[in-house]
Amino acid sequence: MKLELRGITKRFGSLVANDHIDLTVEPGEIHALLGENGAGKSTLMNVLYGLYQADEGDILLDDVPQGFRGPGDAMAAGIGMVHQHFMLIPVFTVAENVMLGHEDTKGIGALDLAKAREHVKNVAARFGFHIDPDAIVGDLPVGVQQRVEIIKALSRDAKVLVFDEPTAVLTPQETDELMAIMRQLRDEGTAIVFITHKLREVREVADRITVIRLGKVVGEAEPTATNAELASLMVGRAVELTVHKNPPNVGEGGLEVRDLRVLTPGGAIVVDDVSFDVRPGEVLAVAGVQGNGQTELVEAIVGLAARVEGSITLGGVELVGRGVRGILDEGVGFVPEDRNEDGLVGGFSVAENLILDRSTDPAFVRAGTLRRDALAEFARERIEEFDIRTQGPSTPAGTLSGGNQQKVVIAREMSRDLRLLVAAQPTRGVDVGSIEFIHKRIIETRDAGIPVVVVSTELDEVSALADRIAVMYRGSIVGIVPGDTSRETLGLMMAGATDPEAAA
Numbered sequence: 060m061k062l063e064l065r066g067i068t069k070r071f072g073s074l075v076a077n078d079h080i081d082l083t084v085e086p087g088e089i090h091a092l093l094g095e096n097g098a099g100k101s102t103l104m105n106v107l108y109g110l111y112q113a114d115e116g117d118i119l120l121d122d123v124p125q126g127f128r129g130p131g132d133a134m135a136a137g138i139g140m141v142h143q144h145f146m147l148i149p150v151f152t153v154a155e156n157v158m159l160g161h162e163d164t165k166g167i168g169a170l171d172l173a174k175a176r177e178h179v180k181n182v183a184a185r186f187g188f189h190i191d192p193d194a195i196v197g198d199l200p201v202g203v204q205q206r207v208e209i210i211k212a213l214s215r216d217a218k219v220l221v222f223d224e225p226t227a228v229l230t231p232q233e234t235d236e237l238m239a240i241m242r243q244l245r246d247e248g249t250a251i252v253f254i255t256h257k258l259r260e261v262r263e264v265a266d267r268i269t270v271i272r273l274g275k276v277v278g279e280a281e282p283t284a285t286n287a288e289l290a291s292l293m294v295g296r297a298v299e300l301t302v303h304k305n306p307p308n309v310g311e312g313g314l315e316v317r318d319l320r321v322l323t324p325g326g327a328i329v330v331d332d333v334s335f336d337v338r339p340g341e342v343l344a345v346a347g348v349q350g351n352g353q354t355e356l357v358e359a360i361v362g363l364a365a366r367v368e369g370s371i372t373l374g375g376v377e378l379v380g381r382g383v384r385g386i387l388d389e390g391v392g393f394v395p396e397d398r399n400e401d402g403l404v405g406g407f408s409v410a411e412n413l414i415l416d417r418s419t420d421p422a423f424v425r426a427g428t429l430r431r432d433a434l435a436e437f438a439r440e441r442i443e444e445f446d447i448r449t450q451g452p453s454t455p456a457g458t459l460s461g462g463n464q465q466k467v468v469i470a471r472e473m474s475r476d477l478r479l480l481v482a483a484q485p486t487r488g489v490d491v492g493s494i495e496f497i498h499k500r501i502i503e504t505r506d507a508g509i510p511v512v513v514v515s516t517e518l519d520e521v522s523a524l525a526d527r528i529a530v531m532y533r534g535s536i537v538g539i540v541p542g543d544t545s546r547e548t549l550g551l552m553m554a555g556a557t558d559p560e561a562a563a
């Protein structure tokens with residue numbers, strides 16, 4: 060089915076998120092939609108999916124104008140969407156979530172549930188991943204939740220499929236598998252819109268590329284374009300794709316982790332006997348395939364883990380047992396991997412989110428009263444410094460684009476008096492220009508003599524930032540290697556090889 064968007068305009072108040080956008084996607088085509096954070100990509104797709112009504116313009120399917128009043132209409136017309144922000148019900152199982160994606164389902168019947176379960180298994184087999192249809196979605200790691208979204212989108216016989224940053228939370232292997240499925244769907248005649256900030260993926264899978272900036276189409280590019288060409292078309296300037304850094308000037312003390320074990324409330328060991336140091340002035344990157352204990356390791360450091368054994372000290376002060384509040388007060392900056400869960404309060408303003416855990420800071424609160432001027436001033440400075448695209452400090456954070464929400468979290472955590480920075484997936488969902496900026500800031504933090512722990516599933520990011528790399532596999536650290544270790548060796552270690560030299 061051919062999709063045509065003609066002159067789509069969508070305004071939010073005075074903000075023009077989509078400004079007369081034209082886009083045609085042929086059946087059997089993977090069309091990449093590129094653009095910096097806040098360019099209007101998700102908005103355009105939400106219009107297509109019936110979640111927003113366009114102020115102007117038309118949606119045509121096989122040349123027939125459509126009038127979607129909601130996602131139900133769009134789905135019925137053959138449009139499927141994998142959303143950037145999950146639209147799942149956490150207390151329901153995988154199968155229940157998939158079933159509730161169907162607007163004609165009235166309740167949870169046993170027959171429907173059996174069908175949904177079967178569908179989950181079929182799609183999972185097709186993708187080559189493992190997923191338990193009866194698992195509670197809220198208990199699943201963020202990467203697995205994303206797969207549920209994909210399964211949901213495929214549960215209707217969609218002829219137009221939209222993927223809004225589906226790979227942001229996938230491992231490289233899962234990404235390859237997803238791309239294989241996208242190609243297969245394309246070859247079967249599906250029209251696919253693919254949104255990603257990873258240029259490597261675009262060049263690998265896209266048949267055509269459209270770039271939007273500030274709500275307008277600014278050009279088309281060929282999949283043969285170089286990273287630098289695509290980046291400058293998106294951002295409107297040249298982007299430095301490699302991080303420049305001097306050798307680390309490493310101090311004494313810092314973070315010391317000894318014999319750390321993390322257990323789930325049920326007693327399963329998720330981090331097993333882990334010991335390492337991160338000295339002031341160095342970046343330790345924790346690499347690994349998602350789900351090998353990195354999340355739980357970070358939770359232990361910042362006091363979010365349920366059961367922790369062993370010792371974690373910062374500058375000689377024991378952190379275990381201190382609780383999140385006490386640990387943050389020790390000067391720990393924390394960028395959580397899931398900003399929607401742990402990082403942001405969507406209904407709060409951008410300004411409030413920028414001081415979320417500083418509600419007692421005399422700089423902003425005096426005698427129990429919020430100092431609005433001081434807060435607005437602070438927020439404006441951070442918005443400027445971190446290039447957060449928002450209408451202003453009082454805009455609800457939840458209405459910002461995905462990448463700009465991430466920049467709010469980064470700005471908050473990097474604007475405190477830090478003695479340790481722990482950043483999990485710091486550039487997830489962030490555009491190339493902002494990745495450049497965030498990486499520079501992380502290196503500046505390190506050069507200011509602060510120990511930095513970066514957890515990333517992106518090997519490019521690990522290699523760009525790390526002075527040393529700890530590779531995790533099944534809850535253990537299989538080795539700590541220099542920052543310039545090759546991708547191949549890291550890949551082998553991520554698969555569990557303890558002696559990568561021999562394995563290679």
Ligand SMILES: Nc1ncnc2c1ncn2[C@@H]1O[C@H](COP(=O)(O)OP(=O)(O)OP(=O)(O)O)[C@@H](O)[C@H]1O
Nearest residue numbers: 071076096097098099100101102458459460461462
């Ligand atoms: N519901 C809303 N209310 C107000 N403003 C909104 C709303 N949804 C989006 N916007 C604004 O519209 C603009 C475009 O946002 P959109 O989410 O489409 O960007 P995007 O290209 O998907 O960016 P990203 O790469 O960060 O996901 C942004 O300035 C955003 O703040």
Ligand SMILES: [Mg+2]
Nearest residue numbers: 101143460461
């Ligand atoms: Mg988006």
